[in-house]
Amino acid sequence: MADNVLFIAFPYAAVLVAVVMSVYRYIDHRFTYSSLSSQLLEREQLSWSSVAWHYSILAILLAHVLAALFPGFWGALLGGQFRLYLMEITGMGLALVAILSVLAFIWRRLTNPRVRAVTTRGDWVLLAALLAQVVLGFLTALLYRWGAVWYLHTAVPWLESLVRLNPQIDAIAPLPWLIKLHFLGGFVIVALIPFTRLVHAFTFPLSYVWRPYRVVVWNRRAH
């Protein structure tokens, strides 16, 4: 019963909240629809942590999404011991980069008075959720290997069943609680999107692809 609430009701509720409230925020608070960057207040530390964070987490997210969308392709990619080890170790290395970057984000917000002044409660909740999620993901990979493969036949069928509106949790119900917490954490973060600066994920400048060229002219010669 608890599994039904956590892995059927909660994911739907999280996605529903994310969609409805994101649309609401777009209509009602469009000016806040951004990363609300604090780069102007402090840029040196941020350039290290933000670059490391975005490259690592986007690569990890891409792996999760690709595997869920094309399980056959992903299974073939990991066929064979060496390729499996290579993929898993790369993923775990990236997870460590992500963990260090979130810690750096937290350190920066705690220690820099200018940044701290613009830090909201939502920022702390989001940072805590992200840290918990990447740590759980790393521990899942370390303690219950090889997740890159078993993901395809546990979480993927569950996610697919949610998308098809015919929820099935048999495949994930017997898994250890640490792995289930990682599943749950994913949907917690989805639910946090509209309430935090994570909403900037939706502001990716796709229109740059088709907008006209812009010529940048400097007044002085650059050296």
Place this chain on the structure above:
Amino acid sequence: MHLHALFRYLNRWAVLALLGGAFLLLQAAWLVHAAPPRQSAEEGKAIFERLCASCHTIGGGDLAGPDLLGVAEKRDPEWLEHWLAEPDVMLAQGDPIATELLRQYNNIPMPNQNLTLSEIDALLAYLGVTQPSLPSPQVQAAAVVGNAQAGKDLFTGAARFANGGTACIACHDMAGLAAPGGGSLGLDLTGVVTRYGGEAGLSAVLGTIPFPTMLPIYTTRPLTPQEQADLVAFLQTADAAAPPNRTGRTLVQGILAFAALDVFLILLFLWHRRLPQDRRRALSRRAA
């Protein structure tokens, strides 16, 4: 409160509450719909063949688990019902009969199959009919000759299962696999042939794979008789070996992960030294 102020307040949250409520109703409807209908001895037979036949026969002799011929007379019905419902709990509580059975059958615990009450009723009704049944077809499959190398390829995922089942390495480790070895979500399979009572017993288990974690995967993606035989042949090669050191394997994996981290940190350092420094200097000069 003005009615109109109340409506403005409601607008935002009422929509959410309504959606949430509708959603919970759907949930309830789904749960009721998913509840299984009542079952009979005939259905008990189907359940037996699906979930029990890999480890048990009725009159066909012991496999990984005991022959169940006459079990309805041998055991107290209430005990049997409890055992079918939660064997894991009874073992954990140290039930004397359960503990003795575990010792007698190579410490292979009976898995909890998450049977519903009506499924247990059906099974009890079926077990009450004490006619010997033929050994399950999976046992006869042991006659196929297996190839250990083919089995290794299937185990590691280098070759794919015909019906698309997960490669064993995803969750299982075994002696003879290069470090960091196979998965650690499931059990180490070193020595599993002996534990399951020889090749015939293990083939029977691979025929239905009755474990709760594996059942949802392999029910729709069964292993072919040839694949079962190949896997048994491969598992046989490490049957007498010492199981790999689990902590050691995890340590190797962790060290490799930190090595990967170092590579990424070096890349980050190189990137950081090249681009933004120059750009920042140029920008600040302009600002000045």
